[in-house]
Amino acid sequence: MIEREITVTIDKGLHARPAADLVKTLNGFESKVDFFAGAKQFNPKSVLSMMTASIKQGQTIRVVAEGSDEREVIDWLTKFL
Incomplete structure (x- = not known):
């Protein structure tokens, strides 16, 4: 299991298009991935979960991430977000 804090740099945050790109790419990885924003937990492999998360820029x-490709997942997320 790998855990990392990441500050979102995507312009306007995870709105529809980047959220869809995020979900599509993450579903290509085997690892289980969870996002925590404040006290809330979100599944970044679900479009509905990402749209309700309202994760903002900054x-x-x-x-x-936990699984066989957890390092690759974290590295990709660090670059993407």
């Missing part, structure tokens, strides 16, 4: 989230 917001810091905690990302947890």
Whole structure:
């Protein structure tokens, strides 16, 4: 399991298009991934979950990845977000 805090740099945050790109790419990884924003937990492999998360630009989230490709997932998320 790898855990990292990542500050979102995507212009306007995770709105529809980047959220869809995020979900599509993450579903290509085997690892289980969770986002934590404040006290709330979100599944970044679900479009509905990402749309309800309302993650804004400049917001810091905690990302947890667990699985065979967890390092690759965290590295990709760090670059993407």
